Amino acid sequence: MAATPTDAGVATLGEFTFECGQSIPELHVGYETYGEFDGDNVVLVCHALTGSQNVARTPERDADAGQAGQARAWWDDVVGPGKAIDTTEYYVVCANVPGSCYGTSGPASERPADLNLPGDEPDHDRWGTAFPPVQVEDWTRAQRRLLDHLGVGRLRAVVGGSVGGMNVLEWAKRYPDDVDRIVPVAAAARLDAQCLALDAIARRAIRSDPNWNGGDYYGEGRESPDTGLAMARQIGHVMYLSKASMERKFGRRSAGRDSLSREEGDLGLAADPAAAFFPYREVESYLDYQAEGFAERFDANSYLYLTRAMDEYDLAAGYGSDADALAAFEGEALVVSFTGDWHFTVEQAASVATAFRERDVPVAHHVIDSDHGHDAFLVEPEHVGPPLRDFLADGVEGHAVDDQGGDGSPRDEPDRDPDHAPVHSSLFGG
Numbered sequence: 400m401a402a403t404p405t406d407a408g409v410a411t412l413g414e415f416t417f418e419c420g421q422s423i424p425e426l427h428v429g430y431e432t433y434g435e436f437d438g439d440n441v442v443l444v445c446h447a448l449t450g451s452q453n454v455a456r457t458p459e460r461d462a463d464a465g466q467a468g469q470a471r472a473w474w475d476d477v478v479g480p481g482k483a484i485d486t487t488e489y490y491v492v493c494a495n496v497p498g499s500c501y502g503t504s505g506p507a508s509e510r511p512a513d514l515n516l517p518g519d520e521p522d523h524d525r526w527g528t529a530f531p532p533v534q535v536e537d538w539t540r541a542q543r544r545l546l547d548h549l550g551v552g553r554l555r556a557v558v559g560g561s562v563g564g565m566n567v568l569e570w571a572k573r574y575p576d577d578v579d580r581i582v583p584v585a586a587a588a589r590l591d592a593q594c595l596a597l598d599a600i601a602r603r604a605i606r607s608d609p610n611w612n613g614g615d616y617y618g619e620g621r622e623s624p625d626t627g628l629a630m631a632r633q634i635g636h637v638m639y640l641s642k643a644s645m646e647r648k649f650g651r652r653s654a655g656r657d658s659l660s661r662e663e664g665d666l667g668l669a670a671d672p673a674a675a676f677f678p679y680r681e682v683e684s685y686l687d688y689q690a691e692g693f694a695e696r697f698d699a700n701s702y703l704y705l706t707r708a709m710d711e712y713d714l715a716a717g718y719g720s721d722a723d724a725l726a727a728f729e730g731e732a733l734v735v736s737f738t739g740d741w742h743f744t745v746e747q748a749a750s751v752a753t754a755f756r757e758r759d760v761p762v763a764h765h766v767i768d769s770d771h772g773h774d775a776f777l778v779e780p781e782h783v784g785p786p787l788r789d790f791l792a793d794g795v796e797g798h799a800v801d802d803q804g805g806d807g808s809p810r811d812e813p814d815r816d817p818d819h820a821p822v823h824s825s826l827f828g829g
Contacts, residue, residue: 406430406431406432406549407430407431407432407452408429408430408502409427409428409429409430409502409503410427410428410430410545410548410549411425411426411427412425412426412427412428412541412544412545412548413425413426414426415497415504415537415540415541415544417497417531417532417533417534417537418534418536418537419531419532419534421531421532422531423504423530423531424511424514425504425511426497426504426541426544427502427503427504427508428494428495428497428502428503428504428541428542428544428545429451429452429494429495429501429502429503430452430492430493430494430495430502430545431452431453431454431457431492431493432490432491432492432493432549433454433455433457433478433479433486433490433491434486434487434488434489434490434491435490436490436550436551437490439553439555440488440489440490440555441489441490441491441492441546441551441553441554441555442484442489442490442491442492442554442555442556442557442558442791443491443492443493443494443542443546443554443556443557443558443570443578444474444478444484444491444492444493444557444558444559444563445493445496445538445542445557445558445559445560445563445564445566445567446473446493446495446496446559446563447473447559447560447561447562447563447777448561448562448635448705448706448709449499449693449697449702449705450473450563451471451473451495451499451501451502452493452494452495452501452502453471453472453473453493453501454472454473454474454475454478454491454493455472455474455475455478455479455486455491456472456475456479457472473777474560474777474780476780476784477780477783477784477787478491482784482788483780483783483784483785483787483788483791484558484787484788484791485788489555489791490551492545492546492549492551494541494542494545496533496537496538496541496542496566496705497533497537497538497541498530498533498537498701498704498705498708499701499705500697500698500701503541504526504530505526505530505533505698505700505701505704506525506526506527506528506530506614506698506700506701506703506704507525507526507617507698507700507701508525508526508530509524509525509526510524510525510526510529510530512524522615522618523615523617523618523619524617525617527614527615527616527617527700528613528614528615528700530700530704532704532707533704533705533707533708534708534711534712535562535565535566535569535708535709535711535712536569536573536712537708538566538569538708539566539569539570539573539574540573542566542570543574543577552577553576553577553578553579554570554577554578554579555578555579555580555791556578556579556580556581556582556791557570557571557578557580557581557582558581558582558584558787559582559583559584559586560583560584560585560586560776560777561584561585561586561742561743561773561776562586562705562708562709562712563584563586564583564584564585564586564587564743565583565586565587565588565709565712565714567581567582567583567586568581568583568586568588568714568725568751569712569714571725571728571730571732572714572724572725572727572728575725575727575728575729575730576727576729578730579730579731580730580731580732580733580790580791580794581728581730581731581732581733582732582733582734582735582787582790583732583734583735583748583751584735584776584783584787585735585736585737585740585742585743585748585773585775585776586734586743586748586751587743587744587747587748587750587751588713588714588715588721588747588750588751588754589712589713589714589715590709590710590712591747594638594710594742595710597634597637597638598706598709598710599710600634601630601631601632601634601635601702601706602631602702602703602706602707604627604628604630604631604634605624605627605628605630605631605699605702605703606627606703607627608624608625608626608627608628608699609624610622610623610624610625610626610627611624611627611699612624614700614703616699623694623699624699625694625695625699626668626694627699628690628693628694628697628699628702629687629690629691629693629694630690631699631702632689632690632693632694632697632702633686633687633689633690636685636686636689636690637686638741638742638773639742639772639773639774640771640772640773640774641739641740641741641770641771641772641773643739643770644739644770644771644772645682647770648681648682648685649680649681649682649685650681651680652680652681653678653679653680653681654678654679654680654681654683654684714751714754720754721750721751721754722753722754722755722757722758724754725754725755725758725760726758728755728758728760729760730760731760731761731762731790731794731795732752732755732760732761732762732763732795733762733763733765733786733787733790733795733800734748734749734751734752734755734762734763734764734765735748735765735766735767735776735783735786735787736748736749736764736765736766736767737766737767737769737771737772737773737775737776737779738766738767738768738769738770739769739770739771739772739775740769740772740773740775741772741773742772742773743773745766748764748766749764749803751764752764761794761795762795762802763786763790763795763800763801763802764802764803765786765800765801765802765803766801766803767779767782767783769782785799786799786800786801
């Protein structure tokens with residue numbers, strides 16, 4: 400059953416000063432809401448890197464060809480009537496983040512005609528790389544501004560996956576009095592060196608595309624840097640999949656020397672005559688298909704901006720430790736991680752849970768046994784949904800909430816009612 404948006408559109412929120420100190424005269428935020436607001440039933444959902452405000456399928460948007468992948472109904476199995484985040488019970492808000500390209504101000508947005516930009520005046524009407532640098536902190540502040548605009552004060556919960564989970568953690572740090580429960584899913588307090596390195600390579604792929612043109616590719620007759628963006632996305636997809644899931648899906652199987660997707664998979668690269676001798680493998684075909692679709696719907700500069708925001712985020716910034724950063728939060732937390740996720744690992748999630756415990760915040764670290772990799776939070780709703788549903792209703796005492804402890808190992812909880820003991824997540828039904 401599809402959710403029905405109560406409201407959707409783009410809010411104009413006035414002048415906005417980013418954490419970097421630079422300002423724009425008008426912040427526009429694309430958003431959608433679902434359900435009915437009753438004063439204390441608001442759940443804010445934070446999207447991942449290239450997601451959008453369209454978190455759930457709606458009758459009005461089912462045929463929207465302008466969005467796909469994580470941009471279109473990206474958590475429809477979790478958000479909606481009767482689902483884990485039940486839109487008949489909760490008023491759900493999802494906002495596109497600053498720097499993105501789905502209605503919220505970013506590099507691809509129109510800039511004011513009378514704005515004086517440094518250097519030569521570009522021959523197009525977009526911000527391009529003159530848009531201020533964006534950080535996760537700006538996403539949280541923009542969401543707070545949007546909620547004020549919508550007349551929403553305190554939140555029942557803030558939920559999000561991947562870098563959206565970092566966004567969630569920032570809510571607990573920056574607005575600890577504004578939210579009762581937080582749920583960072585497949586997230587961490589900061590990226591590790593390996594992920595920082597891969598993100599850097601992805602950005603270099605975009606900037607090395609001749610069509611990037613220093614970020615000024617919006618002018619009439621100019622080609623977008625689709626090849627560089629596609630390659631960047633391919634790097635991302637490898638990060639999102641586990642070794643086991645890639646082996647299961649693709650192995651070393653060939654897609655066929657004469658496969659039509661072979662030419663489509665060239666992504667505008669120069670021909671390699673020697674390649675005709677070797678098979679075009681299924682894993683290559685998959686990456687090419689995903690990359691080409693992504694390049695059609697996303698903006699290359701936005702990808703640069705958003706990956707930099709993710710790389711820069713550090714929960715402990717401005718504080719002595721993660722625990723100190725979370726010290727003012729007096730609600731409850733559910734930290735969800737996946738065993739096959741090497742982008743944001745179980746160990747990193749356990750560290751976040753430990754930070755909450757050090758400040759006596761009620762927290763559960765729910766570890767889901769999965770070999771899907773980072774994408775598990777999107778593709779395993781049958782495992783994510785039950786603990787999320789029960790945590791929203793009953794906090795860390797929720798029936799399906801399984802606390803693995805700060806180190807990822809099961810905890811002994813003798814005072815807990817055995818009739819309401821948690822069930823391991825791998826046994827959950829839909």
